Amino acid sequence: MAKKWEYEVRADLEWQKTDIHQTGEESTGLSVRASGTWQHDPEWEAVGPDGNIPGKEGLYFRHLATAGKSEFLHSGSDGYVGSLIGKWGENGAPFKIGKHRIFTDGTSADTSLKLYLAMNDKKSGDERADNSGVMHVVAYFYDRSSPEPRWSYDRFSGTWSTSTS
Known part of the structure; x- marks a missing residue:
């Protein structure tokens, strides 16, 4: 069951x-x-997939937390501006x-639902007009009885590799 997907998720687009x-x-x-x-x-530093500035992952900016703020795509308890979020299906709940x-x-998984991704x-839509950058996303099935392989992204070659490849 070796299935793998790769995507570049744009910051300036919604789901x-x-x-x-x-x-x-x-x-x-x-x-x-x-x-x-x-x-x-554009006035803020670029952030990684968790919404944190690379190299400054321990910093937490309370005003960037989106918990309870319904104007954001994800307003759950772990919501943070700039983080990579997803939802299952067009009408799914963000996470x-x-x-x-x-x-x-x-x-128990509904295998017919596709994953939607966004910042x-x-x-x-006006809030996204000045967004820039992409997240490189790789998804794959793995055998739960074996240790999950380690993946890394090489920005220079634009490819993903695994500890097993």
């Missing part, structure tokens, strides 16, 4: 549909990883992906 889906099998998980930088505002997220829903920012 971007992918072909990524869950397996519906207990023995198989879905791993989604992201790397890269993007900006939600944080960040640098890495694993899905192990097994047979967490305000819902208004």
Whole structure:
């Protein structure tokens, strides 16, 4: 079941549909990883997939937290401006992906739903006009009984590699 997807998610677009889906099998998980930088505002530094400035991951800016702020695409408790977020299906509930997220829903997963990806920012299209950058996203199925392989993105060659490749 070696299935792998690669996408570049643009900061200036809202929800971007992918072909990524869950397996519906207990023995198989879905791993989604992201790397890269993007900006939600030209006056702010570029951030990584968790919404943090690379090299300054420990810093937390309270005013960038989006928990309870319904004007943002993701306003859940882990919502943060600039983070990579996703949802299952066009009408799904948003959730944080960040640098890495694993899905192990097994047979309870709706395999017909595709993963949509976006930068967490305000819902208004005007707010995205000054966004820039992309997140490089790779998703793959893996055997849950084996250790998950380590993936890394090479910006210079524009390719993903794994510890097993």
